[in-house]
Amino acid sequence: MTFQQILSALWRRWWVILAVALLAGAAAGLYQARQTPTYASSATLRVSTAVSGGTLESMFGTIPVDFDPESITSAAVLEPAAGLAGEADPSALNGAITWQSVEGTRTDRLVITATALDPDTSQTWANAVAQSYSTYVQGQVETATVTLQGRYDDASAQAAALQQQAAANPNDSVVAANLARALQRVGTLGAQLDAVAVSGAPVTIQTQAGPGARQGTPPTTIIGVAVLAGLLAGAGVALTWAKVDTRVRSTSELDAEIDVPLIADLAWDRHLRKRGERLPALSSARTALTEGLRTARTGLQVLGRDKGAAFVITSVEPNDGKTFLSANLAVAWARTGKKVILVAGDLRRPELPAYFATAAEGPGLADLLQRGLDGEELTAEAVESMLNDTDITGLRILPSGADLRDPADYLASDGLHRIISITREDADIVLIDSPPSLGLTDAALLAEHATGAVVIYSLGRSERDRIIATVDDLIAKDVNVLGLIANRSDKKVPASYGRYYHSEKHR
Structure with missing residues (x-):
């Protein structure tokens, strides 16, 4: 949509913009009138x-x-x-x-x-x-x-x-x-x-x-902001009328179209990157994001009750947060006393070193697959020798290893089954960080030897048709799709539960 088309769409629906702005201002005024000042x-x-x-x-x-x-x-x-x-x-x-x-x-x-x-x-x-x-x-x-x-x-x-x-x-x-x-x-x-x-x-x-x-913001400021927000919201409604947006903005939009459960939704923390915090699961802070990660861990724990359960974490598209989820789930599980192995299964663009530094670097999965293709026997000792310890008790990482020209060909080899089987025998939980599934077969090849796959997508960014196509494609390849995880959720915590997320203790 060009700038001229945007202006035209807004002008044709000016009354919608005005109505939404007035309604927002009136609602803010009514809210202020019902508040008791402190x-x-x-x-x-x-x-x-x-x-x-x-x-x-x-x-x-x-x-x-x-x-x-x-x-x-x-x-x-x-x-x-x-x-x-x-x-x-x-x-x-x-x-x-x-x-x-x-x-x-x-x-x-x-x-x-x-x-x-x-x-x-x-x-x-x-x-x-x-x-x-x-x-x-x-x-x-x-x-x-x-x-x-x-x-x-x-x-x-x-x-x-x-x-x-x-x-x-x-x-x-x-x-x-x-x-x-x-x-x-x-x-x-x-x-x-x-x-x-x-x-x-x-x-x-x-x-x-x-x-x-x-205390608080002056009522006039709140009403003014509400009117301004109403203008922006009205403009959004007008533009939505002009062009249908196919991006998924609510987890409920997929309920009737995908027969796969929602395991958890992860709240969007705008300050996470500013703080340089890649592993919020390490923190004891009670935020909507950390509670979402614990919910995801609990959901998968129910789906994979047996020792050695293995979960492939994939996404619809790049930057949906699959490596973030893999790393933080591994940390969350390790903090419960479980023995966890995190496999860097994304041989195309490995990102785990950004989370675990040198513990996620060095020889790893690609090297083991190459040995298997060369006819070497993949023993438990060979696999365990490439598992790197981390600063987190109970968590070890199998790095991605050497760069491969055609990762899918290596993942399709018989050695992959042996490698994953050894890790499953040696750990309570195995998490496999895989590439995005849309257009790539790596995740399906990895999931063939795992308990199942989890697909993460981004609210407000992932398109409905692409999410559906990703899940359908995995199911068609006989992958056990355990569920979906929605990232960048703006779901709010009810006010009555606020004290469970934010400490009121002043320090």
């Missing part, structure tokens, strides 16, 4: 270097003290703060207080923020919690000091008694040794008491909280 106010505490550096805690030795800022949101601080704020309910501040530690050149600071339904309440709560926490920490110091003083007094009394014994028995070496130790303990405890005395206040209020500021 206000946040912050107070700043100065943390002494003795506390932030751990010096004060070490002064008390084995006497337990609590200087952890996590106690700001504990009942020991919030309940007294509720009383200071004049709240009848001791738990009134629960869930309304957050804190942030700010490191400084000389001293650290703690910023305590209270959120409430009006600016004055948020200010009162923030100041009350700041005062309560300051009192709490000071109480910790005073209690520990009393204990330390008691130990000092006991040690002094013991030293005085030993001095009397030493005076009575000046030649008694045991008494002399005990006296020396007692005097040393008195000196140590005294030094600790002196150090505590000069350490100063552990926490002081540096800045009192002011009236709370309204």
